[in-house]
Amino acid sequence: MAVQLPGRFARRRPRTLRGRQIRTAYLFLTPALIFFAVFYYMPIADIVNTSLHTGPQADEFNGLGNYERAFDDPAARNSFTITLFFALGTTLGAIVFGLGLALLVNRPLRGRTAFRLALLVPYLTSVAVVGLLWRNILHPHLGILNRLLEELGLPTQQWLNTNPLATITVVTVWQIAGYTMILFLAGLQGIPEVYYEAAYVDGASTAQRFWRITLPLLTPTTLFVTVMSVITGLQAFGQAYIITNGGPANSSDLIVFHIFNVAFDSRDFGYSSALSVLLLIVIMVFTALQLRAGRRREVQY
Incomplete structure (x- = not known):
């Protein structure tokens, strides 16, 4: 019962x-x-606390003095500006080349699996190894690239001195293009084939199918690639440290490399912590703006 x-x-x-x-x-x-x-929140809190202090041991309370100094420091402003251009260049390059490679390897080509793996190898290689590799390739006297130009009868170039920011931007795009290719490839394979078939029956050309179907439906993937590329570009360090050492004349002085020099060369941990906090705020603002803009442009069929 x-x-x-x-x-x-x-x-x-x-x-x-x-x-x-x-x-x-x-x-x-x-x-x-x-x-x-x-490992995340406590170090951030410690950096924020350190940014409010000054002195060799960061033991003298300074309030917002380090932040005021950052806004008045021309070297810091120059470094932030250079980093923004670097992040913009690497993001655009990653999107354009990653999408182009994804469209290429998405076709039924012979050996495309091996081709995909070969394109992904640079991304799987550490920034230190890539930096050393390209520093040797671009060396003005011993580099392979200038040797090749000499063999072809063309003038050699000072790759690391003429426009170092463009050089490290191209190297970074070369390294991360394989990763963005994989992301775009996953997005392409997630688009239903019925959309393309219907557009083909309606007489749409290849270009029209790309602009009206492929690109709009890749908006979530493009948003993710954009956010991650901008964050990676703003946090880049190894390219400036290994390839150009921030030079010449601080023309490739990325902000993380600048913070590193302020902390460990000048031993000014309070000021370097303030720069780190400002960089964190910039990353958060850019990420929020990108997510908001991306959601507005998302297309669903």
Whole structure:
């Protein structure tokens, strides 16, 4: 014979089950929350606290003095400007070349799997190795590129001195294009073929199918690539440190490299922390603006 529980107990049981589920979820999330708290949030809080101090040991309270100094420092402004141009160049290059390569390898070509892997190898290689490789290739006297120009009877170039910012931008695009290609390739393969078939029946050309179907439906992928490329460009360090050393005349002094020099060459940890916080704010603002603009342009068929 079934026992009928009183109404208050019947109502309490689902609530207790819900509470157990919430406690279990937090129990599984606890290691990740501890990891983020120890290795992300606590260092950020420490940097913010350090940015409010000055002195060799960053032990003298300075309030917002370091931030005021950052806005008045021409070297910091120059470094931020250079980094913005670098991030813009690498983002546009990653989108254009990544999408172009994705369209190419998405076709039924012989050996396309090996071609995809070959294009992905630079991204899987560390920035240090890529930097050393290209520094040797672009060396004005011993580099392979200038040797090739000599063999062809063409004038050699001072690749690392004439326009170093463009040089490290091209090197960075070369390294990350394979990664963006994989992302765009996944987006292309997620577009239903029926759209292209219907457009073909309606007489749409290849260019019209690309502009009216492929590009609009790749908006989420393009948004993701844009956000990640901008963040990567703003945080770039190894290219300036290894390939150009920030020169000549600070023309490739990326902001993270500038922060590194302020912290470990000038031993000004308070000011370098303030620059780091400002960089974090810039990244957050750019990311929020890109996400907002991307959601407005998202197209659904």
